[in-house]
Amino acid sequence: MNTDRKKKVLSVFIGVYRWLSMDSARRVARAVALLLLCALAITASAATRPRYGGTLRIEIHASIETADPPQLGPGMPDLAPAFSITRWEAGRRAAFAADENAPGGRPFLDAVEVELARSPRDQAIDLDVGKAEMIEIPPSEARRQPAGRRTWASRPVRVVLLDFGTRVDDPRVREALALAVDRAAIFNVLLQRQGEISGALLPQWLSGFAFVFNAASDAAKARELAAAVPAPARSFSIGVEDAALRPIAERIALNARDAGLAVSLAAQAGAADVRLIEVRIASADPPRALAAIAATLGLAAPVRTDSPDPLYNAERALLEGFRVVPLFHLADVYGVAARVKGGPGISPLGEWRLENVWLESGRP
Amino acid sequence: MTFRTRLLVVFTLTVVASVGMVEWLVTRATRKAFERLESQRADFLVAQFQREFDRRGQEIVRAVRDIALSDAAVNVAIASDTSADYNEASAMARAHGLGLLELVSGDGAIVSSAEWPVRFGYVEDWLTAPAGWKPGVAFLRREELPDGFTLALMAVETVNAGGRQLYVAGGQQLDRDFLSTLVLPTGMRVLLYRNLEPQFAPHLLAGTSDAAADAPEFQPLIERVIRERRPRVATLGSGAAAETVHALPLTGIEDNLLAVLLISSSRRELVELENSLGRNGAWVAAGAILTGMLMAAWATARVTRPVRRLAESAGQVAAGNWDATVEVTSRDEVGQLAQAFNRMTHELVEQRQRLVQTERVAAWRELARRLAHELKNPLFPLQITVENMQRARESHPAEFDEVFREGSRTLLAELANLKQIIARFSDFAKMPAPEMQPVNLNALAAETMKLFEAQFTQAHVTARADLAPDLPTVAADPEQIARALRNLVLNAIDAMPDGGALTVRTMPQGSGARLEISDSGKGLSQEECERLFTPYYTTKTHGTGLGLAIVQSVVSDHHGRVSVESQPGKGTTFRIDLG
Numbered sequence: 001m002n003t004d005r006k007k008k009v010l011s012v013f014i015g016v017y018r019w020l021s022m023d024s025a026r027r028v029a030r031a032v033a034l035l036l037l038c039a040l041a042i043t044a045s046a047a048t049r050p051r052y053g054g055t056l057r058i059e060i061h062a063s064i065e066t067a068d069p070p071q072l073g074p075g076m077p078d079l080a081p082a083f084s085i086t087r088w089e090a091g092r093r094a095a096f097a098a099d100e101n102a103p104g105g106r107p108f109l110d111a112v113e114v115e116l117a118r119s120p121r122d123q124a125i126d127l128d129v130g131k132a133e134m135i136e137i138p139p140s141e142a143r144r145q146p147a148g149r150r151t152w153a154s155r156p157v158r159v160v161l162l163d164f165g166t167r168v169d170d171p172r173v174r175e176a177l178a179l180a181v182d183r184a185a186i187f188n189v190l191l192q193r194q195g196e197i198s199g200a201l202l203p204q205w206l207s208g209f210a211f212v213f214n215a216a217s218d219a220a221k222a223r224e225l226a227a228a229v230p231a232p233a234r235s236f237s238i239g240v241e242d243a244a245l246r247p248i249a250e251r252i253a254l255n256a257r258d259a260g261l262a263v264s265l266a267a268q269a270g271a272a273d274v275r276l277i278e279v280r281i282a283s284a285d286p287p288r289a290l291a292a293i294a295a296t297l298g299l300a301a302p303v304r305t306d307s308p309d310p311l312y313n314a315e316r317a318l319l320e321g322f323r324v325v326p327l328f329h330l331a332d333v334y335g336v337a338a339r340v341k342g343g344p345g346i347s348p349l350g351e352w353r354l355e356n357v358w359l360e361s362g363r364p
Numbered sequence: 365m366t367f368r369t370r371l372l373v374v375f376t377l378t379v380v381a382s383v384g385m386v387e388w389l390v391t392r393a394t395r396k397a398f399e400r401l402e403s404q405r406a407d408f409l410v411a412q413f414q415r416e417f418d419r420r421g422q423e424i425v426r427a428v429r430d431i432a433l434s435d436a437a438v439n440v441a442i443a444s445d446t447s448a449d450y451n452e453a454s455a456m457a458r459a460h461g462l463g464l465l466e467l468v469s470g471d472g473a474i475v476s477s478a479e480w481p482v483r484f485g486y487v488e489d490w491l492t493a494p495a496g497w498k499p500g501v502a503f504l505r506r507e508e509l510p511d512g513f514t515l516a517l518m519a520v521e522t523v524n525a526g527g528r529q530l531y532v533a534g535g536q537q538l539d540r541d542f543l544s545t546l547v548l549p550t551g552m553r554v555l556l557y558r559n560l561e562p563q564f565a566p567h568l569l570a571g572t573s574d575a576a577a578d579a580p581e582f583q584p585l586i587e588r589v590i591r592e593r594r595p596r597v598a599t600l601g602s603g604a605a606a607e608t609v610h611a612l613p614l615t616g617i618e619d620n621l622l623a624v625l626l627i628s629s630s631r632r633e634l635v636e637l638e639n640s641l642g643r644n645g646a647w648v649a650a651g652a653i654l655t656g657m658l659m660a661a662w663a664t665a666r667v668t669r670p671v672r673r674l675a676e677s678a679g680q681v682a683a684g685n686w687d688a689t690v691e692v693t694s695r696d697e698v699g700q701l702a703q704a705f706n707r708m709t710h711e712l713v714e715q716r717q718r719l720v721q722t723e724r725v726a727a728w729r730e731l732a733r734r735l736a737h738e739l740k741n742p743l744f745p746l747q748i749t750v751e752n753m754q755r756a757r758e759s760h761p762a763e764f765d766e767v768f769r770e771g772s773r774t775l776l777a778e779l780a781n782l783k784q785i786i787a788r789f790s791d792f793a794k795m796p797a798p799e800m801q802p803v804n805l806n807a808l809a810a811e812t813m814k815l816f817e818a819q820f821t822q823a824h825v826t827a828r829a830d831l832a833p834d835l836p837t838v839a840a841d842p843e844q845i846a847r848a849l850r851n852l853v854l855n856a857i858d859a860m861p862d863g864g865a866l867t868v869r870t871m872p873q874g875s876g877a878r879l880e881i882s883d884s885g886k887g888l889s890q891e892e893c894e895r896l897f898t899p900y901y902t903t904k905t906h907g908t909g910l911g912l913a914i915v916q917s918v919v920s921d922h923h924g925r926v927s928v929e930s931q932p933g934k935g936t937t938f939r940i941d942l943g
Binding site for chain 1: 447448450481482483484485486510
């Protein structure tokens with residue numbers, strides 16, 4: 001029993017004692033007053049009692065400019081079938097309403113509103129001032145969250161990797177860049193130790209053998225490899241579409257320069273010689289996840305297997321030649337307002353699971 | 365060129381030279397004054413730049429110090445894990461108005477960099493190296509940015525807290541924005557070449573305008589200052605676009621030359637001033653020259669008028685007007701010259717009168733002598749004949765008739781001779797005025813040659829006519845010219861008593877004609893040639909001495925010229941030139 005409750009019990013006993021020691025008139029008056037107080041207390045309790053329903057406001061950084069709302073991938077597509085879309089403004093917002101006939105029953109929330117293209121800073125402000133209930137938290141901001149803020153985090157489900165285009169056709173250049181990247185510095189500072197350093201496509205929690213793939217930098221060997229390559233081949237561009245990854249790309253360019261490679265940031269990511277991208281783990285089944293990653297990156301489809309060794313070999317085969325260089329595995333992290341109840345609202349793969357989430361209403 | 369023209373030219377040249385000299389002196393003085401002013405302005409701008417440089421340096425020092433004293437910097441300094449602070453520098457730099465800021469740990473590793481955030485962990489050796497920089501003092505430094513190097517005005521402070529040290533290195537780029545804060549006088553501009561690359565690069569030249577376009581113009585000067593590490597002044601461009609550029613080297617804390625400050629002053633004002641002076645000077649010069657020429661013309665006219673009159677009078681004298689005098693209008697040298705001229709002409713007139721008198725007397729004497737001589741010769745036979753006739757009547761009456769007849773013939777012959785002598789003198793005295801008409805000298809010469817054919821044969825003279833076919837006709841009296849020609853032919857025959865060759869030659873002479881009569885006789889001496897045309901002078905034992913005088917008289921009446929050329933033993937040639 002906490003201190004507040006002890007004080008309340010003690011005050012009740014004191015009140016009863018005083019009431020017994022009074023005369024009848026005063027006793028009646030006191031009884032009436034007590035009845036009134038009880039009525040008030042009951043009313044107040046009803047006002048603060050959890051109330052199902054409400055609209056959950058979510059803000060995300062992505063700006064989805066498609067004419068129709070996305071049907072695949074994490075986030076909004078995960079709202080179906082519990083919610084159905086009621087409004088779609090490409091690049092701005094989407095509104096979903098609870099489906100009364102959902103297979104699992106009607107969700108607690110009445111509606112979900114999603115604001116698109118909100119910067120991390122604006123999202124943080126909106127969460128603080130109560131204009132949003134659920135926001136994305138980038139890795140760089142994960143350690144800056146106010147004390148007591150609730151977060152929902154997935155498993156590391158996004159693999160950050162370098163995807164070389166065909167112009168960088170010398171494997172020595174690709175290996176030099178792979179060895180030049182100081183993953184530890186990026187992980188410690190830019191990612192604020194969120195996620196995992198990795199040299200593998202599948203995360204450790206999914207495959208169990210990710211640690212086997214080398215993720216350590218070797219500047220000396222990188223320089224040696226780069227020096228053996230003709231100067232024109234040492235110069236290429238790196239592109240990044242996601243602004244959140246841009247500092248990582250800049251750091252990679254800096255590391256590359258130390259290795260003797262001239263890497264510049266391309267203005268148009270699509271035209272770059274190498275891209276820094278995120279690929280999401282689409283399945284909790286390792287072979288499926290690996291196949292999906294290979295398909296996303298345009299790599300040869302790995303052999304279908306359920307045992308670890310062939311899967312390891314398949315992944316190693318994908319990474320052979322450094323066409324793809326995995327760097328990190330990152331989790332999806334969301335900041336959640338205190339009045340959001342239930343949950344967690346995301347799955348280990350980062351899917352939105354908002355059927356069992358409700359809002360605690362502060363209104364009477 | 366006349367004396368007056370020469371004088372006028374000299375005066376004009378003097379005026380032009382004087383005006384040109386004044387113009388040059390004014391332009392030179394103006395240019396010197398402008399250059400002095402421009403130098404003062406450049407010095408002022410250099411001082412202003414230095415003040416602005418110092419002020420900015422102090423601002424940067426103050427900002428860096430404020431950051432170093434801030435709680436945020438202390439927190440970074442004492443933090444055991446600075447990985448979360450890698451963005452701190454950006455916020456601090458924004459808050460304190462710095463373009464560049466790095467938080468560097470005690471071991472030199474960058475904790476946070478505002479200008480290059482992802483450079484965390486890299487080591488800044490220069491901060492931990494033994495004292496290149498000093499706290500509280502701003503300095504120039506070559507800073508590396510993601511897109512290359514830049515020149516920055518930097519300051520460094522240290523934070524010591526919790527046993528840890530943190531370097532706070534902040535500053536501002538020295539770029540176009542920095543230069544744009546300088547207040548420049550009209551016509552001046554400031555450029556800054558940032559010596560950040562081994563070779564000259566146009567994009568490193570920053571200015572208040574698009575300086576890169578001017579880079580090629582400044583390149584030699586910049587390279588020279590970098591090479592010599594000394595201030596230089598040069599004039600670049602030409603005409604109104606020219607500008608005087610003061611180039612100052614700027615060095616960093618390691619005494620490395622990091623920049624060249626270029627303070628450029630347009631010479632447009634000077635050029636426009638010079639043009640204005642030139643235009644106005646040209647007008648003034650034109651006016652002065654015109655005035656000078658008018659005054660020179662007036663002065664020369666005034667100076668040369670007596671001289672001109674003197675020359676005219678001299679010309680009149682030369683033309684035979686011996687009475688010409690010059691009006692004496694002054695007492696100067698020209699007046700004295702006029703007086704001398706008048707005295708000279710007066711004396712000449714007197715001398716001529718005396719000479720005429722003398723010659724007249726001499727002529728009369730010569731005439732008397734000639735007359736006496738000519739008349740004496742016939743008189744002597746007359747006297748002898750009469751005395752013979754008297755003697756025969758007294759002593760030999762029988763032979764008197766015979767003697768009388770013989771004597772009468774002699775007397776008649778001598779009387780005829782006397783008559784002929786008197787007729788010659790009469791002809792000379794009665795020379796009529798020529799009746800001019802077109803005369804073909806060739807025809808005249810041919811007729812004359814034909815007339816003397818018999819005499820040529822008798823005198824054993826070979827005559828030859830060399831007549832020019834294109835000889836023009838001349839205006840002359842044919843009778844008188846024929847007479848003169850006959851006299852010359854006779855004279856030539858007389859000059860060849862033993863025979864010889866006589867040539868009559870005609871030829872064009874200017875617009876007129878020349879007639880030459882040459883003989884191969886014994887020739888004449890120089891003295892004889894000079895006296896040949898004197899009346900009554902003759903070298904022959906017979907003759908009146910009037911032949912050549914008549915020739916000269918005829919030619920003179922025709923406004924022609926007769927001359928003689930002869931050498932003893934080589935014959936004589938007479939020439940008659942007729943216009």
